[in-house]
Amino acid sequence: MDVKSLNEKFGINGRISIEEGQGGLPVVYLKGNYSTASVCLLGAHVMSWCPAGGQDVLWMSDKSLFTVGKAIRGGIPVCWPWFSKHPENESFPMHGFARIMMWELANVSAEAEDTVAVFELESSEESMKMFPGKFRLRLTVRAGKELSVQLKTVNTGDEAFTITQALHTYYNVGDITKVTIEGFDGLCCLDKVNNGVLKVRHDPFIIDCNVDEVYGDAPGAAVIHDAALDRDINIGKEGSASAVVWNPWIEKSISMADFPDEGYKTMLCVETANVAEDKRTIQPGMEHSMTLKVRVR
Numbered sequence: 001m002d003v004k005s006l007n008e009k010f011g012i013n014g015r016i017s018i019e020e021g022q023g024g025l026p027v028v029y030l031k032g033n034y035s036t037a038s039v040c041l042l043g044a045h046v047m048s049w050c051p052a053g054g055q056d057v058l059w060m061s062d063k064s065l066f067t068v069g070k071a072i073r074g075g076i077p078v079c080w081p082w083f084s085k086h087p088e089n090e091s092f093p094m095h096g097f098a099r100i101m102m103w104e105l106a107n108v109s110a111e112a113e114d115t116v117a118v119f120e121l122e123s124s125e126e127s128m129k130m131f132p133g134k135f136r137l138r139l140t141v142r143a144g145k146e147l148s149v150q151l152k153t154v155n156t157g158d159e160a161f162t163i164t165q166a167l168h169t170y171y172n173v174g175d176i177t178k179v180t181i182e183g184f185d186g187l188c189c190l191d192k193v194n195n196g197v198l199k200v201r202h203d204p205f206i207i208d209c210n211v212d213e214v215y216g217d218a219p220g221a222a223v224i225h226d227a228a229l230d231r232d233i234n235i236g237k238e239g240s241a242s243a244v245v246w247n248p249w250i251e252k253s254i255s256m257a258d259f260p261d262e263g264y265k266t267m268l269c270v271e272t273a274n275v276a277e278d279k280r281t282i283q284p285g286m287e288h289s290m291t292l293k294v295r296v297r
C-alpha cells in the first residue's frame with residue numbers, strides 16, 4: 001500500500017500520519033501529549049521515541065541504510081526468529097529475517113495518553129526457505145508517558161517451533177564514559193568479546209571498551225544512568241528472562257560502514273531478549289509475547 005493510501009486508511013489528524021522516509025520507505029509517525037515516535041515499515045523498526053520536552057531516547061545512525069533486505073542501524077531492530085548467527089546456516093541473515101522484511105500496518109489508535117500502531121508479518125514462501133514454522137508476528141507500539149513495544153509470536157502452523165529473539169534497542173546517551181548500568185550486578189554472562197567465556201558482572205557496570213555480553217538469566221529490569229544528559233532510562237520488560245549488553249567501542253565502530261566512527265560515544269544497547277537458555281518453544285496454535293517498557297526519569 002502506498003503512503004497516500006496508508007494515510008487515507010490509518011491517518012488520524014494531529015496524531016498519526018504516514019510519510020515517505022529515507023529510501024522511499026513508509027514511516028508511521030505517532031504523536032501524543034506525552035511523547036512522539038516513528039516506526040519504519042521495514043522491520044516494523046521503531047526509530048525514535050522522544051518524550052515531550054526531552055531528547056530522543058533511541059539512538060539512530062546517520063549512516064544507516066534504508067533498503068529492504070538490509071537492517072536499519074539504531075532504534076529497535078526486531079531480531080527474530082533467531083538471535084545472532086543462524087545456528088546451522090551462516091549464509092542466513094544475522095539476527096533473523098524479521099528486521100529486513102517489510103511489515104504491514106494493521107491497526108492504529110489515538111487514546112487519551114497513548115498513541116498506538118500495530119504491525120504484522122506473516123510467514124511466507126520467502127521465510128519458509130529459512131525457517132519452517134508458520135507464524136504471525138504482531139508488534140504493538142504504544143507511545144505515551146512510556147514507550148511500550150510488544151512482540152507477539154503466534155504459531156499458526158501444526159508443528160511446534162523454537163525461537164530466540166531480541167528487541168535490540170539502541171539507547172541514546174550523552175557520554176558513554178559517564179554512564180553506569182544498573183540491574184546486572186552478580187549476574188553471569190557469556191563474554192562474546194573474550195571467546196564466550198563465562199563471567200560474573202559486578203557493579204559499577206561502566207563501559208570503557210568493546211562490550212558484548214549475553215545474560216541467559218536476567219529476568220529483572222535495568223536502568224541506564226546517563227549523567228551527561230542527567231536522566232535515567234528505566235528498562236522494564238515482560239516475557240523475557242535474558243538480556244544482551246553491547247557497545248562496539250572504537251575499532252568495531254570504524255569497521256561498520258553504517259555506523260559513525262565515533263557513534264559508540266553516544267549509544268548503548270541493552271537488549272530485551274529470549275536468548276541462550278531463555279529460548280522459547282511455541283506449540284501449534286499457541287503464542288508468546290515479549291514486551292519492552294521504557295520510561296525516562
Ligand code: TA6
Pocket residue numbers: 071084094095168192212244245246269271
Ligand atoms: O547484540 C549484540 C550483537 O550480537 C553484536 O555481536 C553485534 O553483532 C550486534 O549484535 C550488531 O549486529 P548487526 O547484525 O545489527 O550488525
